[in-house]
């Protein structure tokens with residue numbers, strides 16, 4: 001737990017061999033991770049232990065074993081001090097329906113210790129920031145899911161915390177609402193310098209929003225690294241060609257030619273919005289500079305037109321599929337809570353769901 005006491009500016013959250021065992025399930029299993037300032041995604045399938053970790057970090061639920069600190073404060077003994085400095089957006093709907101957003105957020109601000117005038121001013125500012133200014137006096141029972149999520153975000157920000165913990169803030173939102181929420185979350189950090197830990201079971205949405213991603217599965221740490229490292233191009237090249245009279249299926253001809261030249265090549269499978277691309281885009285593993293020449297020469301020799309040839313980055317979901325060959329096997333209906341599945345299977349299911357939800361960004 002390197003940053004627990006002294007390097008507060010470097011580590012906002014640190015856990016060391018943190019475990020939480022319930023009678024029938026181990027929700028967190030010796031989790032050791034350091035989280036630095038910025039926007040960090042905590043990703044995991046349903047039941048991976050995300051909410052459990054958040055509750056421990058807020059000092060609301062004791063760990064069974066191990067230690068954790070938030071902003072240099074010990075979660076076991078300094079929970080109240082942590083909750084003064086940290087905002088929390090819970091996963092589930094918890095808003096009283098008869099109360100307006102303004103009344104509710106002012107109330108939460110007062111609960112956090114702000115004087116009445118400051119609470120009203122901060123509430124107005126925060127609701128404006130989350131885009132709820134016009135509707136702020138209406139009872140929240142009539143709000144859409146997106147509006148409710150914004151109120152939950154506003155109450156997490158109103159006392160000007162140094163860190164916010166957001167539990168599945170995009171849950172229940174349509175793709176547009178999800179993008180708007182992710183944009184807001186990004187601005188929480190860029191506009192106000194507040195660090196963010198945001199949980200999601202959708203791998204794809206985090207690579208657009210987070211500087212750093214922590215992946216847990218079955219309460220264990222799978223991986224913690226910068227988003228760039230996750231999605232680093234490892235030399236995948238997207239190639240699309242036209243057909244010709246001589247080659248009515250130019251893509252198949254090119255695939256055969258490149259494979260014959262010793263390159264690893266496969267259909268890309270999906271477009272930017274997650275729809276199948278009927279095999280027109282090929283992905284070629286780049287070994288070195290000569291790969292570009294081999295592709296160009298093959299296209300020319302076959303007499304095809306080159307529509308595009310571009311470097312592409314991996315998507316986070318693919319990293320997990322690539323790391324576990326079993327995960328690419330047809331998995332049937334996604335059931336991440338199904339007993340006995342290994343990590344790769346769970347992530348295959350999560351990745352599959354991600355794509356079905358259209359949460360996947362660029363494929364080529």
Ligand SMILES: Nc1ncnc2c1ncn2[C@@H]1O[C@H](COP(=O)(O)OP(=O)(O)OP(=O)(O)O)[C@@H](O)[C@H]1O
Pocket residue numbers: 022023025026027044045046047048049050051052053168
């Ligand atoms: N109070 C509790 N008593 C018993 N088991 C619990 C309790 N809270 C959580 N669990 C179990 O611990 C595991 C982790 O749950 P947790 O809610 O942390 O997962 P999660 O990653 O947040 O998933 P979700 O997004 O579905 O809530 C699950 O198997 C869950 O059933």
